[in-house]
Amino acid sequence: MAVRGVISYWWLPIFPACVWLGMLLGMLLWWFVTVDMDRSRLPSLDRNMYLPYISDIGAFTLKPLFIAGSVVTTVTFDLSFAAERWLRHKGRLVPNQTLLEKVLVILTILFAVVGTVGLICLSIFDTYRHPQLHDIFLLLFIGGYLISAIFICWEYQRLGIQHREHRVLRASFWVKLIFIFLEIGLAVAFGVLTFTDRKNIAAYFEWIISLIFTFYVLSFVIDLWPARRTKHRAMRFPKPRSPREMEESEASLPGRAHGANTNGHF
Structure with a gap:
C-alpha cells in the first residue's frame, strides 16, 4: 500500500528523461574512453573536430544504443x-474549458508524434549512409517538439488565466516558454555554424540542445504532480458544462422562465 501511495503519473516523464540522459552520457563516455585516440572508428568524423556530432557516434558501433534510446525516450515521453x-x-487535473483548448491539446500531441517519428527515423537513417534523409528527420525532430511546446504553452496560458489560483499552471508555462526560446536560439546557431562549415563549434551546440531536451521532458513532472492529490473522486475537479447544459441551467433560474411577465402585462 505504501508503494501505491508513492507511484503516480508524475513518474512518467522521469523515465524517458533518465533514458535520454543516460544514452547521451554513455555515448560521450564511449567517445572519450574508446574512440578519441582512434578516430578511424568514426569514418564520418571531420578531422578538425574535437567533439563529434551525436549522429556521428550513433552511426556506427553505438547505433543500436542510439536507436533503442531514441525509441524508448520518445515513445514513453509521448x-x-x-x-x-x-x-x-477525468478531472484529476484542471480540465480544459473551451474548444480552443481541446484543439491545442490535439495539436500538442500531434506535433509531439511528429517529433517522435523524426528522432526514431534519424537514428535509423544515420548521417553516414543516409545524410539527406538524416537531415530531414533532424528537422522533423526539432521542429515537431518545438511546435508541440508552443501549443502546450498556449494551452497553459489560457488555463492559467481562467484558474489563477493554480500557480503550477503558470510555473509550467514559464518553464516551457524558456525552453522554446532557448532551443530556437540554439537551433538557429547550430544551423548557421553547420552550413558555414564551423562544425567543430556546431557539435557543442548540438550536445547542449540535446541536454536541454532532458529538462523539457522533466518539466512535465510539474504538470502531472497535482494529480497525486486527486485520486479520490471527492477531490477531483468538476467537469466543465456544455453550452446546452449552461443554457438549461440559466433557463431554470427564477425570473428567467417567466421573464415575459416580470415587467408588466403584454
Whole structure:
C-alpha cells in the first residue's frame, strides 16, 4: 500500500528523461574512453573536430544504443502527453474549458508524434549512409517538439488565466516558454555554424540542445504532480458544462422562465 501511495503519473516523464540522459552520457563516455585516440572508428568524423556530432557516434558501433534510446525516450515521453490529456478529461487535473483548448491539446500531441517519428527515423537513417534523409528527420525532430511546446504553452496560458489560483499552471508555462526560446536560439546557431562549415563549434551546440531536451521532458513532472492529490473522486475537479447544459441551467433560474411577465402585462 505504501508503494501505491508513492507511484503516480508524475513518474512518467522521469523515465524517458533518465533514458535520454543516460544514452547521451554513455555515448560521450564511449567517445572519450574508446574512440578519441582512434578516430578511424568514426569514418564520418571531420578531422578538425574535437567533439563529434551525436549522429556521428550513433552511426556506427553505438547505433543500436542510439536507436533503442531514441525509441524508448520518445515513445514513453509521448505517454506523458496522453496522461496529461486523460487526467484533465477525468478531472484529476484542471480540465480544459473551451474548444480552443481541446484543439491545442490535439495539436500538442500531434506535433509531439511528429517529433517522435523524426528522432526514431534519424537514428535509423544515420548521417553516414543516409545524410539527406538524416537531415530531414533532424528537422522533423526539432521542429515537431518545438511546435508541440508552443501549443502546450498556449494551452497553459489560457488555463492559467481562467484558474489563477493554480500557480503550477503558470510555473509550467514559464518553464516551457524558456525552453522554446532557448532551443530556437540554439537551433538557429547550430544551423548557421553547420552550413558555414564551423562544425567543430556546431557539435557543442548540438550536445547542449540535446541536454536541454532532458529538462523539457522533466518539466512535465510539474504538470502531472497535482494529480497525486486527486485520486479520490471527492477531490477531483468538476467537469466543465456544455453550452446546452449552461443554457438549461440559466433557463431554470427564477425570473428567467417567466421573464415575459416580470415587467408588466403584454
